[in-house]
Amino acid sequence: MSKETLQGLKSVPYFSEVPDTALAELASCAAIKSYPKNSIIIREGEEGGALFIILSGKVQAYLSSANGRMVILSTQGAGSFFGELSLLDGEPRSASIAALEPTICSLILRLALKTWLKSHPDAASSIIRSLTQRIRSLTENVRGLALSDVYGRLVKTLYDMAVENENEWIIREKPTHQDLANIIGCSREMVSRIMKDLERGGYLSVERKFILIRRKLPASW
Template sequence: MENVLKKIPIFADLKDKEVKSIASHAVNKTFPKNSIIINEGDDTNSMYVILSGKIKVFLSNEDGKEVILTMMGPGEYFGELAILDQAPRSASIMTMEPCKFSIISKNDFDKSLVDHPEIARTVITELTRMVRRLTDNIRNLALMDVYGRVAKTLLDMAEDEDGVKVINQKLTHQDIARMIGSSREMVSRIMKDLQKGGYITPGNKCIVINEKLPPGW
């Protein structure tokens, strides 16, 4: 687990023995697919580091309507906001596949901040990036049409593999719709047309972007 923690930005500059100390106080837990890890509004006392698997961060209302804020995988973490301001959880977390987490208590995290001020600086940097990303998302929702939001989401999630852009996760049309604030039917029509045009190739657990996506639909 120390190797995973060392790759996380907030712990990357710590010495091996310091990372080992944090890891020794953490609790590892596994959860099956579709497990609710956190409910929006819950009280808080810990942050979670994803050791394996993928999760989604989402908001929902009483009618069951859901908006996905982001998806996260191994080496990423969540829950740090609530343990910093001690406010209720700001979003819900669900596993998208079997997951294993390293759970760090608020007391241990607070102690790490006191002992290692550089962690606080890195947390501030990470929070700044989060604010910028959320601002970008608001801009997209307000100024882009549905096609533009679909195209940007695909490109943002894609990773470069030998010159080819690939989204290495199982992503349903409903997932995309919930990420961009649209309907599954509209997203399905757009994805079908992109596939017909040879722009994308959906696989079982990935989507390959074959060429530059068209500017409009």
């Protein structure tokens, strides 16, 4: 059994209330797999069957269309997880996952989880609570897309990426304008125009490796 896998399981909200002894049994069923940078780990629409726990590296979840458009759903690092929906309902993958850097994951197959749940039925209640929290989070994301304009969605995304540092906020891993456009569902040109206007207004500065929000961004633009 990998200690990294056990620690990874502890970080998954599904299993937050499960005793270590029970988690150790599940961890013993896991396999470790490495993925090179830019590789596709999961493709939208393919058959599901495993829960992935990120032990190291970073991945991006996204949706894509036939004409090449992309919407970024999330970026996740070590201690996070993905693939849980197909693991539980047996339906095809709902999104694609790509490795943004060399990534190592621990995989737990659906059959192993089902067998484990028969021995630990109390864990099901923890899974249900975690799914409920994810649904609430998804509802808030949909609310933002439906009720906010492009500027409002961009501001929310910038603050979500930033960490507060005294009276300023810093985004340490600078996203490209295309990344931001893919997240909020607009054109790269529109993001570039808003970002440039905010720079000119002294609200933020874009450095080589990070973005610094110098003062509170306006509510509207």
